[in-house]
Amino acid sequence: MAIAANVKSYLDAQGVQYELIGHYLTGSSHESAEAAHIDEGHIAKAVILTGQQGPVMAVVPGDTWVSLSAVQRMLDRELVLAQENETASLFADCDQGAIPPLGPAYGIETLLDSALESLAFHYFESGDHQTLLKVRGEDFFKLLGGARRGHFSSAD
Template identity: 35%
Template sequence: MRMAKTLQQRLDQANCDYDIIPHPHSATSLESARTAGVPAERVAKSVMLDDRHGNFIMAVLPANRHLDMTEVRMTGAWQLTRESNLPSLFGDCERGAIPALGDAYNIPMLLDRSLTRQGDVYLEAGDHDHLIHMSMEQYLKLVPHAEVRELS
């Protein structure tokens, strides 16, 4: 698989300019950055959260940062989602390779301010072997409803 179908449709729908960056198989966003030879602060890592009542939110931050749950909980009673719950939300993605594009999956997003300061961004493509590369300006147009705040 090169790219999740939902992601591909969203990028095509928005007439996005992007590149597909192949890289050796990786297990994490930080490892994807390393194997692809791109700066980790430009790789968008998705962390899924839920409120124990069936509502989900996607926190997006640079691959080299850790999510500050204190900051996240200021928006509600969120907890890390069990990986076993994710296939139903991201059926076209490999486990652990969720694209940082919650809008494409109708999932609200929190976006770390530090990521938005980058000139460009890399997203998981839905598998463990490809990244999507685009300008930050293009990415922000794809996630117009994301709440930008300090998360890490």
């Protein structure tokens, strides 16, 4: 699989041009950045959180972690990190753990970390563990137009 069906449909519907960047099989955004020779901070990583009101996708730079307490304060509700087996049904067209940071394409409430705002290009999972997508910065924000923005990532 080079690109998940929902992702391709969403990119096409939004009129966003993209480049596919293949790399060897990886298991994390850190490994994908190394394999594709890309700065890890330029990878937009999706982290899925769950709570009583359903799932939330937090999109952060690949070289950071989500501050759960900051997200909880922002949304004023309790959330926990979702387990990979919990996300499989949400992203049925993706390999397990290869979640594209495009919550709107999957009908998932999405938060976008402000640390990603200054990048000219964004790289992210296409739905498998061997392909990244590259889009222009303004197109990435078009794809995440309805996402709430704030600072909730941490390098610690």
